[in-house]
Amino acid sequence: MSMLKVENLSVHYGMIQAVRDVSFEVNEGEVVSLIGANGAGKTTILRTLSGLVRPSAGKIEFLGKEIQKLPAQKIVAGGLSQVPxxxxxxxxxxxxxxxxxxxxxxxxREENQANLKKVFSRFPRLEERKNQDAATLSG
Structure with missing residues (x-):
């Protein structure tokens, strides 16, 4: 199942084109990396997916719904966020x-508990340290 689909995404800052015709898809269970040199547009793509920057062209679908025109708070409420x-x-x-x-x-609450179980199954060390001050974690 496609969780995130980006088609022909372009982003401008004024007259400067930061991203041109980027397309990719992330399916359930996949891990995808954006790799590129400084200034290649990685951060701009993430900011656009989060609704912090508006695309000048293209389409972004999350769980089958178009989100490129939604405000950031609605995108987060819909379940898409990023961790810096x-x-x-x-x-x-x-x-x-x-x-x-x-x-x-x-x-x-039930969905939150199910998601927490998924997180702990993927990162068992977090469950072991769930009562530890998060600022003391490393790695």
């Missing part, structure tokens, strides 16, 4: 509390 690189956790909160913050907009 680095140690961007809520210091002073445990690993579990940080994970719960990530599910803040999702009100379905």
């Amino acid at each position: 690189e680095g140690r961007h956790v809520f210091p002073g909160l445990t690993v579990m509390e940080n994970l719960e913050m990530g599910a803040f907009l999702k009100k379905n």
Whole structure:
């Protein structure tokens, strides 16, 4: 099943074209990397997927719904978000509390518990350290 589909995405900052005709698809269970030199448009693509930047052309579908015209908060509420690189956790909160913050907009308790089980099955070390201050994690 296609979770994310990007077709002919182009993004401009004023007269400068930062991204030109990028297309890719991410299916359920896949891990996909955006690789390129500095200035190649990786961050712009991610910001566009998140609704922080508007595309000048192209289509973005998440779970079968077009999202390229939605505001960022609706995209997040629909289940698409990103985690920036680095140690961007809520210091002073445990690993579990940080994970719960990530599910803040999702009100379905059963779905949240099922998603938490998936996270712990993929990253068992997180479950072992769920009561540890998240800021003390490394790697």
